[in-house]
Each structure stands twice: as C-alpha cells, then as structure tokens.
Amino acid sequence: MPIQIVGNSYSVGSAMSFFQAYSVRLVGFSVLALLLSYALKGDVFQSSFIDSLSFPELNTTSAEVLIIGGSHAGLSAALTLARHQIDVLILDSNAPRNKWKTPTHALPSWENRNPDDLRRASRKELQKTGFASFANTHITTITKPGANESMFVARDSQGGEWSGRKLLIAAGVEFVFPSIKGYEENFPDRILHCLFTRGLEYKGSRSAGLLAMGLAGSPHHSAMLVEDAQKFASTVTVYTNGDSKLGAEISATLLARGEENTVVDNRKIIQLLREPTGDSITIVFDDGGTVTESFLVHQPDTRVNPEIVSQLGLETNERNDIVTRMPFYQTNVAGIFAAGDCASPFKMIPNAIFQGSNAGAGIARELPRRITHNHIDRLADKETTWYG
Structure with a gap:
C-alpha cells in the first residue's frame, strides 16, 4: 500500500536505667x-x-578546577582529575534535566535503576578521594581570565564566590517544549524523546506517532525515527503539524528507503490529551479531528544557560549545544571545557560519562606540576585511604 497523505497538518530519657538505655x-x-x-x-x-543525608563540603572556595554541574559528566570528569591528584570544586544546582527520575537505561550495571542513586554513589566515591568538594548552589555569573588574571571566578545570586584555574561546563540543559497545549503534561511518559533509552518499555504497542517538528523536522531524521519506532509499534504515523511541504519531503525520503506503509498527516495540532487509562495519547487537530496513539516520538529543543554562554563568549551550534573539539572537549575559549548534555546531541548518561572522562583528561594535561606545584603523593599528604 502506498504512503498516504492526510490533510494539510525520607535521648534516651535521662531517667532510664542502663538496661533500658541498652534496649x-x-x-x-x-x-x-x-x-x-x-x-x-x-x-x-x-x-x-x-x-536527607547532606554531603559535607570542604572548607574551600578555590581549586585547580571548577566544575559547573554535579551530574554524570561533571562527576566523571572529577574522578579522572582525582586520579591525577588535582583538586576540584563541583558547583551543582541539583536541577538535572531528568527531573522526572525516569529509570536509567543503556548503562551497563545500572539498567532500570534510579539515576539519582548513581549520582549519590559517585559523590560518595569522590568524597573518599579527598580531592573533591561540593557546593549546592546555582551559579549566575562566571568571569573569565583577563590579561592579568589567572583564575576563573564563579558567583551565585547569594554572593558566594569560587575560583579555579580551569573551568568545565557540565551543567546540562533544559528542555524547551513546543507551544502545543498538553505537550508538557504528557512528557516524558507518553512523548518519548529517545527510543534507545525508552523504546523497549513500549514494545508491542498498537500504534505510534512521530512529531516531525524541531530537531525531528528534517526528512532524513524523521525517516530514521520512523524506522526506530516501527520496532515497538505496529503502525507509525508522521505528523508534520501543518507543514505539508515537509510532509511531501518525508514521504519521498521514506519511499526511497523502501518504507511504503507509513501515513503522513499534515494537519495542524492544537492539543494533546492524556487518555483516562493513561496508556495512550490523543492528538486534537484544528479541523476538529482526533487520533489516538499508544505513544508519540519527539525530542524537544534544548537550551544551555544562555547567560553563562554569553558571559564566557562560548560558541554554540544550531542545536544550542556548546561547540567543542574532540577528543578532550575544549571550547573556543582557552581554559574552558564542556561535556555532557550541554555539548552533545546524544543526551544520555553513557555519553555524558564518556565526555566527562575525556574532558577531565584534557584538563589534567593543561595542569602539569610546573603550574600546580603539587606533591607527587598527595594521597599521603591528605592521609586518605581512598586508593590501595
């Protein structure tokens, strides 16, 4: 059957005896x-x-490296730097992109577990090193080194100030949802942004829909996502939200790939409704028509803290990600590195850990002993039993 085009759319009492107290x-x-x-x-x-357990913060406001963001990329970088006996300050606002705490997937040894538990385990591990300190704070301004300055200075809205020779931006991103009524209310349980980390949980679905908008608004990307969704749903329909020209291009691309049974619907979407049973989502169009799908596929646009990007003069690309150079993820500004969601289109934990580790190695290479004057056995200096 050929491709179909539809529409144009958490004291003991003092009197106690010894035995009572013991009990x-x-x-x-x-x-x-x-x-x-x-x-x-x-x-x-x-x-x-x-x-309810607070992470003790070391009494310091400076370190060799400032890490903005205490999630997977920042923690991975900190561990790499700790292995080079370099002190780091991790400044974290405790506002991860995954505020819904959806389970971790595609990460060996942590499949289907709470991502926050992984962050807690990583923090505890880092505290044992003696090289990492933490501050739970939201950084609002960062001053980059001038001609006579050797340190980056980060400040929060309460007047807190921290400094470091090198800077890693690992603050992640925030989603920018499309202006469709009901979209945010259905994200992420009915609107899936990544089928590699969420798709399997929806296997055997009756139907799925792809919202061909924003990052998915290109024929090639849409075609790939259709084929991904077909692995979990019997039928997949592409919704272009009123862009009939894009619809025609997606149709041609799918046909060229040998996909002949995909429906493309060009009607304008005005609302997304959660079905009472919670196991499907209904699309409402401007012509009054409706369609119910088991799930929708769409990756919202993302945004890195625009103030920090502007203050530091960091280059970003068309996806609003910070531009970096592999393999160590240096930015266009000397001394500044970026890793994780803020510097990659692949916004998933395994990638964040990989980038953080590489960025940590790159930063360590820019901090030789002639600059840090660090002792060759700082673990002995700190009397830590972390290693060995």
Whole structure:
C-alpha cells in the first residue's frame, strides 16, 4: 500500500536505667540496619532516606578546577582529575534535566535503576578521594581570565564566590517544549524523546506517532525515527503539524528507503490529551479531528544557560549545544571545557560519562606540576585511604 497523505497538518530519657538505655540503643541500631538494608536494596524508600543525608563540603572556595554541574559528566570528569591528584570544586544546582527520575537505561550495571542513586554513589566515591568538594548552589555569573588574571571566578545570586584555574561546563540543559497545549503534561511518559533509552518499555504497542517538528523536522531524521519506532509499534504515523511541504519531503525520503506503509498527516495540532487509562495519547487537530496513539516520538529543543554562554563568549551550534573539539572537549575559549548534555546531541548518561572522562583528561594535561606545584603523593599528604 502506498504512503498516504492526510490533510494539510525520607535521648534516651535521662531517667532510664542502663538496661533500658541498652534496649533502646539496640532497637535503634535495628531500625537503622533496616533502613540501610532498604537503601542498599534500591527500594522506593531509598531516595527519601539518602536525600536527607547532606554531603559535607570542604572548607574551600578555590581549586585547580571548577566544575559547573554535579551530574554524570561533571562527576566523571572529577574522578579522572582525582586520579591525577588535582583538586576540584563541583558547583551543582541539583536541577538535572531528568527531573522526572525516569529509570536509567543503556548503562551497563545500572539498567532500570534510579539515576539519582548513581549520582549519590559517585559523590560518595569522590568524597573518599579527598580531592573533591561540593557546593549546592546555582551559579549566575562566571568571569573569565583577563590579561592579568589567572583564575576563573564563579558567583551565585547569594554572593558566594569560587575560583579555579580551569573551568568545565557540565551543567546540562533544559528542555524547551513546543507551544502545543498538553505537550508538557504528557512528557516524558507518553512523548518519548529517545527510543534507545525508552523504546523497549513500549514494545508491542498498537500504534505510534512521530512529531516531525524541531530537531525531528528534517526528512532524513524523521525517516530514521520512523524506522526506530516501527520496532515497538505496529503502525507509525508522521505528523508534520501543518507543514505539508515537509510532509511531501518525508514521504519521498521514506519511499526511497523502501518504507511504503507509513501515513503522513499534515494537519495542524492544537492539543494533546492524556487518555483516562493513561496508556495512550490523543492528538486534537484544528479541523476538529482526533487520533489516538499508544505513544508519540519527539525530542524537544534544548537550551544551555544562555547567560553563562554569553558571559564566557562560548560558541554554540544550531542545536544550542556548546561547540567543542574532540577528543578532550575544549571550547573556543582557552581554559574552558564542556561535556555532557550541554555539548552533545546524544543526551544520555553513557555519553555524558564518556565526555566527562575525556574532558577531565584534557584538563589534567593543561595542569602539569610546573603550574600546580603539587606533591607527587598527595594521597599521603591528605592521609586518605581512598586508593590501595
């Protein structure tokens, strides 16, 4: 059947005897052991219990390296730098892109687990090194080195100030949702932004729809996403949201790839509705028509903190990602590196870890001993038992 074109659219009392106190302590230890067992098991309770533990911050406001962003890319970079005995300051606003806490996928040893638990484990590991300190803060301004300056200076809205010789931007990005009523309410459980990290959970679906807009608004990209979605849904329809010219181009591209049974719908979308059962999503068009799909595929546009980008004079591309040079992810500004979601179209944890590790290596190479004057056994200096 040929491709179809549809429309144009968390004290003991002082009087107690010794034995009473002992009993209370015993009960207390038992409760604590129970709580820890839940945490170690990865139960639902784990998040609220560990969230109540504060990460002790070292009494310092400067380090060799400032890392803006304490998620997977920043933590990976910090670990790489720790292995070169370089001090880092990690400044984190605790606002990851995945605020919905969707499970981690495509990451060996962490499949289907809470991504925040991975961040907690990484932070605890870094604290043992003695080379990493943390500040939970939202950085608003960063001053780059001038002719007579040797340090980057980061400041927050409360007057806090931190400095470092090198700077890694690993702050991630924020989604910019399209102006379609109901879109945000259905994201990300019915609108999937990545079928490699979410698709399998929707296997066997009756139908799927691709929103050919923004990053998916090119014939080649749309065709690839159609073929991805076909692995999990019986039928896939492309919705161009009123762009009939794009619809025709997507149709031609699909035909050239040998895809002859894809429907392209060019009607204008005015609203997305969650079905009462929660297992599907309905598209409402401007002509009054509706279509219900099991899920939709669409990657929203993203945005890096525009103030920081502007202050530092960082180059960005058409996707609003920071432009870097491989393999160490230097930016166009000397001394500044970028890694993770803010510097790649592949916004997933394995990629963020990879980029962070490489950026950490690149930064370490720019901090030889002639510059840092660091002792060759700083672990002994810090009396840490982290390694060995």
